[in-house]
Each structure stands twice: as C-alpha cells, then as structure tokens.
Amino acid sequence: MPAPITEERNLADRETLLDAAEALFYERGIRSVGMDEVRAASGLPLKRIYRFFATKEDLVVAVLRRRDQRWRASLSAHVEQVAEPRERVLTMFDWLAEWFAEPGFRGCAWINAHGELGSQSPAVLAEVRAHKQAFHDQVAEWVGATGEPVTEPVLLLAEGAIVTAGISGDPAPAAQARAAAARLLGAT
Amino acid sequence: MPAPITEERNLADRETLLDAAEALFYERGIRSVGMDEVRAASGLPLKRIYRFFATKEDLVVAVLRRRDQRWRASLSAHVEQVAEPRERVLTMFDWLAEWFAEPGFRGCAWINAHGELGSQSPAVLAEVRAHKQAFHDQVAEWVGATGEPVTEPVLLLAEGAIVTAGISGDPAPAAQARAAAARLLGAT
DNA sequence: TACAGTAGGGAACGACCGTTCTCGACGTCA
DNA sequence: TGACGTCGAGAACGGTCGTTCCCTACTGTA
Structure with a gap:
C-alpha cells in the first residue's frame, strides 16, 4: 500500500530537524527564525516538519x-x-x-x-x-x-x-x- | 507659519511614549509587540512616534x-x-x-x-x-x-x-x- | 503494465508587521 | 476672511510569518 519512510529514517530526520532548529533558535532567537529557514537548514519538506510538530x-x-x-x-x-x-x-x-x-x-x-x-x-x-x-x-x-x-x-x-x-x-x-x-x- | 505642539508637550509625550513602550516590551518581549500596540497604549499618532524615533x-x-x-x-x-x-x-x-x-x-x-x-x-x-x-x-x-x-x-x-x-x-x-x-x- | 496512494517541492493563503501616505480638520497669520 | 501649514486618524503598502494546499513523481502491489 504505502510509500516508504522507515521508522529509523523518521527518527534520524527528527534529530536532523531538531539540530537545525536548535542551532538557528539559539543563534538568532526564536521569533526571528521563520519555519522556512528551519526547512532550508534541515533539508526536510515543510510537510514533514509539520507532521513531526504540529506548530x-x-x-x-x-x-x-x-x-x-x-x-x-x-x-x-x-x-x-x-x-x-x-x-x-x-x-x-x-x-x-x-x-x-x-x-x-x-x-x-x-x-x-x-x-x-x-x-x-x-x-x-x-x-x-x-x-x-x-x-x-x-x-x-x-x-x-x-x-x-x-x-x-x-x-x-x-x-x-x-x-x-x-x-x-x-x-x-x-x-x-x-x-x-x-x-x-x-x-x- | 506653524501649528502648536510646544516643546514641553513634546517632552511629556516622549515620556508617555517611552512609558508605554517600556511596559509592553518588558511584559511581552520586544518582537511580539507591534508598533500599533505602542500607538494604542501611548495614545500618540503613529506619525509622531516615528518623528520621535525613526525606527x-x-x-x-x-x-x-x-x-x-x-x-x-x-x-x-x-x-x-x-x-x-x-x-x-x-x-x-x-x-x-x-x-x-x-x-x-x-x-x-x-x-x-x-x-x-x-x-x-x-x-x-x-x-x-x-x-x-x-x-x-x-x-x-x-x-x-x-x-x-x-x-x-x-x-x-x-x-x-x-x-x-x-x-x-x-x-x-x-x-x-x-x-x-x-x-x-x-x-x- | 496499470493503479493506488503517498512523498516532495513550492505556490498560495490569510494574518500581521514596520513604515509611509492620504486626507479632512484646524489653528495661525496676512 | 482666506490661504497656508501642520496635525491626527487611519488606510495602504510591501514584506514576512505560520500554516495549508496543489500537483507532479514515484514506490510498491497485482
């Protein structure tokens, strides 16, 4: 039925996302970092980011x-x-x-x-x-x-x-x- | 030539503006306070606010x-x-x-x-x-x-x-x- | 090989931001 | 009194934000 995205990959991408967001938020503050920058820095599509975290x-x-x-x-x-x-x-x-x-x-x-x-x-x-x-x-x-x-x-x-x-x-x-x-x- | 706005009033309004902005910024953080809220809280027109402070x-x-x-x-x-x-x-x-x-x-x-x-x-x-x-x-x-x-x-x-x-x-x-x-x- | 369903890329949306502009009202001087 | 210059109120502008949606490509199944 599906398409992939194994569980291991989910976990790894989640870490990648958190790494990117943490670096940006720490360096620049939170409100001045847009979600699109988090997307660019993490390399993940916005859709998957919002599947990991709804907001x-x-x-x-x-x-x-x-x-x-x-x-x-x-x-x-x-x-x-x-x-x-x-x-x-x-x-x-x-x-x-x-x-x-x-x-x-x-x-x-x-x-x-x-x-x-x-x-x-x-x-x-x-x-x-x-x-x-x-x-x-x-x-x-x-x-x-x-x-x-x-x-x-x-x-x-x-x-x-x-x-x-x-x-x-x-x-x-x-x-x-x-x-x-x-x-x-x-x-x- | 002119219209009023005496120098004393300018000084007083400047204090009013700084009072309002300081209270808002301290309570809520800086980026989450819009200039329109500063305007509403100070009671001063946006135009005068930007004459006091250009940005x-x-x-x-x-x-x-x-x-x-x-x-x-x-x-x-x-x-x-x-x-x-x-x-x-x-x-x-x-x-x-x-x-x-x-x-x-x-x-x-x-x-x-x-x-x-x-x-x-x-x-x-x-x-x-x-x-x-x-x-x-x-x-x-x-x-x-x-x-x-x-x-x-x-x-x-x-x-x-x-x-x-x-x-x-x-x-x-x-x-x-x-x-x-x-x-x-x-x-x- | 045809199909179902999801993934990704990116456009789109509505809201709000900082800043500027328009416009009608008004006080001041000739 | 009439014209000028400035004022206040708020609309408008361009940009950005968080979030959602559309559309194409593709994977895995029969």
Missing part, C-alpha cells in the same frame, strides 16, 4: 527538551568523573568555562527563551522552569554531598556566570564563580 | 537607555542611604528583593533584550553591554570601599538572583544572594 511552538518545546537532556547529561558526565564531593562541585565551573569558550556561545537557551516567550507561551515557560528545576536538583545533590549548606549560592553563582559570560562574550566569569564557590565551600 | 529599533534603544538611568538611580539612591561600606553592599540585595516582589517582575530587561535581539541588532547589543558595564562599575565602587576583593562574585550573585527570581517568580534568591555576599565579605 512552531511544539517544535520550540521539543528543541528545549532535547537540549535539556543533552546539556545536563554532558554536565553530569564531566562532573561525575571527580569523586571528591568538594572538587566535584568545583568541576562544574570548569565545565561552564569550556562551554563559555565554545564559538557561538550566547548564554543560556532557556533564559533567552524565557525572556522572549515566557509570557507568551505557557508551554515554553513550563519547559524553562522544568530545566531550571532539574538543574537545581542536580546541583543540590552534588553540593549536599559536601555537607555544606550552600546549594543556593552555588546555583546563583553559576547562573550569574552564564548570563554574564553570554552578554560580555568573556568566559572569565566561570573562574570567578569557581573561586567564590571554593570559598563558600570552606578552605580545604 | 522601532531606535525606540527600543531609547527605552533601554532611559530604563538604565532610572534603574541605576533608584538602586543608588536606596543603597547610598547606608554609610557603612559592608552594609551598603548588602543593602543592594534588599533593593533587589523589593524589585523581585513587584507585580509583573519578569527578570532583567537587558538580559531579555539580549536573548531576543542581541545577535540581530548591534545597537541593542551595545546598549545591553553598556548597562551591564555601568552596573559593574557601580558595584565595584561599593565593594571596593569594603576593602574586600569580591566585586566579581557579588556581581555574579546579583545577576544569578535576578534571572532565577525572574524565571521562578519567587523573590527568595535575593535573600540567598545577600547571605552569600555577607559570607564573602567576611564575618562582622
């Missing part, structure tokens, strides 16, 4: 969700190579420093999405809050293992470093935040 | 610039009521707490503008960076008076508190950042 908003949410999984997995993988709790927390800031130095770094995709769409799209707002909550819980676990009750300030230093580096283009805030976190965690 | 981008920059002056003046006025240097720095976080609790608080207008337009409009990017630089310089002065070399971490705590409170809607990060700053400034 642009759905695509945005899917991009944020997949980025959240990748971002937190990368952070965890990097940080959990270090066993000692205090060093483990400080290693998070080294990971941030590497991220800040990547070409095209432009701050936190969720903060950016929140500023642009947080009051316009409840779905995007929920996705942003879910990401921040997950990040919070992860950091709370790592900081908790040190026995020092400094989860919140460590988080604020990290968030502050992300936005400051994103705006200035200078990765230095990662090291500054790391040094401050080291002090809050107590001298070794 | 929407010019209007956005003017909104950010005026907000920067008002925001920093309000912060300074609040903080400089306190003479003792260490307390003065901590008072900044009390001011942040009051700001976070205002109805409609939705984070930092400059961070939001950067995420939405930073890569699209060099003029907006420059305005955002100018604001962050001015804030940095102000905080450096206050922290410098304490003799403790903690300007950068205090700034990161403040920025982190602003974004975290903006996304979560909870003003608690101000107090958490204040407590952390107190520790970094040393016990009294």
Whole structure:
C-alpha cells in the first residue's frame, strides 16, 4: 500500500530537524527564525516538519527538551568523573568555562527563551522552569554531598556566570564563580 | 507659519511614549509587540512616534537607555542611604528583593533584550553591554570601599538572583544572594 | 503494465508587521 | 476672511510569518 519512510529514517530526520532548529533558535532567537529557514537548514519538506510538530511552538518545546537532556547529561558526565564531593562541585565551573569558550556561545537557551516567550507561551515557560528545576536538583545533590549548606549560592553563582559570560562574550566569569564557590565551600 | 505642539508637550509625550513602550516590551518581549500596540497604549499618532524615533529599533534603544538611568538611580539612591561600606553592599540585595516582589517582575530587561535581539541588532547589543558595564562599575565602587576583593562574585550573585527570581517568580534568591555576599565579605 | 496512494517541492493563503501616505480638520497669520 | 501649514486618524503598502494546499513523481502491489 504505502510509500516508504522507515521508522529509523523518521527518527534520524527528527534529530536532523531538531539540530537545525536548535542551532538557528539559539543563534538568532526564536521569533526571528521563520519555519522556512528551519526547512532550508534541515533539508526536510515543510510537510514533514509539520507532521513531526504540529506548530512552531511544539517544535520550540521539543528543541528545549532535547537540549535539556543533552546539556545536563554532558554536565553530569564531566562532573561525575571527580569523586571528591568538594572538587566535584568545583568541576562544574570548569565545565561552564569550556562551554563559555565554545564559538557561538550566547548564554543560556532557556533564559533567552524565557525572556522572549515566557509570557507568551505557557508551554515554553513550563519547559524553562522544568530545566531550571532539574538543574537545581542536580546541583543540590552534588553540593549536599559536601555537607555544606550552600546549594543556593552555588546555583546563583553559576547562573550569574552564564548570563554574564553570554552578554560580555568573556568566559572569565566561570573562574570567578569557581573561586567564590571554593570559598563558600570552606578552605580545604 | 506653524501649528502648536510646544516643546514641553513634546517632552511629556516622549515620556508617555517611552512609558508605554517600556511596559509592553518588558511584559511581552520586544518582537511580539507591534508598533500599533505602542500607538494604542501611548495614545500618540503613529506619525509622531516615528518623528520621535525613526525606527522601532531606535525606540527600543531609547527605552533601554532611559530604563538604565532610572534603574541605576533608584538602586543608588536606596543603597547610598547606608554609610557603612559592608552594609551598603548588602543593602543592594534588599533593593533587589523589593524589585523581585513587584507585580509583573519578569527578570532583567537587558538580559531579555539580549536573548531576543542581541545577535540581530548591534545597537541593542551595545546598549545591553553598556548597562551591564555601568552596573559593574557601580558595584565595584561599593565593594571596593569594603576593602574586600569580591566585586566579581557579588556581581555574579546579583545577576544569578535576578534571572532565577525572574524565571521562578519567587523573590527568595535575593535573600540567598545577600547571605552569600555577607559570607564573602567576611564575618562582622 | 496499470493503479493506488503517498512523498516532495513550492505556490498560495490569510494574518500581521514596520513604515509611509492620504486626507479632512484646524489653528495661525496676512 | 482666506490661504497656508501642520496635525491626527487611519488606510495602504510591501514584506514576512505560520500554516495549508496543489500537483507532479514515484514506490510498491497485482
């Protein structure tokens, strides 16, 4: 009866689509990227894009969700190579420093999405809050293992470093935040 | 020769326009607010709006610039009521707490503008960076008076508190950042 | 080889955007 | 009073957006 498009190809194309959309949205903001640019960058026909995601908003949410999984997995993988709790927390800031130095770094995709769409799209707002909550819980676990009750300030230093580096283009805030976190965690 | 529109009225209407645009842009983001909504909210004819500012981008920059002056003046006025240097720095976080609790608080207008337009409009990017630089310089002065070399971490705590409170809607990060700053400034 | 049904490319649609233009009303000076 | 110059209101313009539709090509079945 049909015509092809195997299940594997569907999955691969979906990733291609999310890759293209994520890169465009992160670089240029969401509203300034048209669906036709997503089509051109992904190489997929508009019809298939709209079969994957019925609306642009759905695509945005899917991009944020997949980025959240990748971002937190990368952070965890990097940080959990270090066993000692205090060093483990400080290693998070080294990971941030590497991220800040990547070409095209432009701050936190969720903060950016929140500023642009947080009051316009409840779905995007929920996705942003879910990401921040997950990040919070992860950091709370790592900081908790040190026995020092400094989860919140460590988080604020990290968030502050992300936005400051994103705006200035200078990765230095990662090291500054790391040094401050080291002090809050107590001298070794 | 003429018809009226005195100079005083021009100045007053310009403020009315900036008030209306600032409220709309802050609440909803910039790109999702059309010039026709700015017209309706300000009560000014489109023709006069475009005589004040030749493009929407010019209007956005003017909104950010005026907000920067008002925001920093309000912060300074609040903080400089306190003479003792260490307390003065901590008072900044009390001011942040009051700001976070205002109805409609939705984070930092400059961070939001950067995420939405930073890569699209060099003029907006420059305005955002100018604001962050001015804030940095102000905080450096206050922290410098304490003799403790903690300007950068205090700034990161403040920025982190602003974004975290903006996304979560909870003003608690101000107090958490204040407590952390107190520790970094040393016990009294 | 004829057929059914879907895929892809791209035009088309209606809405809205930033910006400009038209036009009738009006205040000001000769 | 009459003519000029500017004003406000809103229509109009060209472009772009998200989304849908049309039409041709093609795959797989009998």
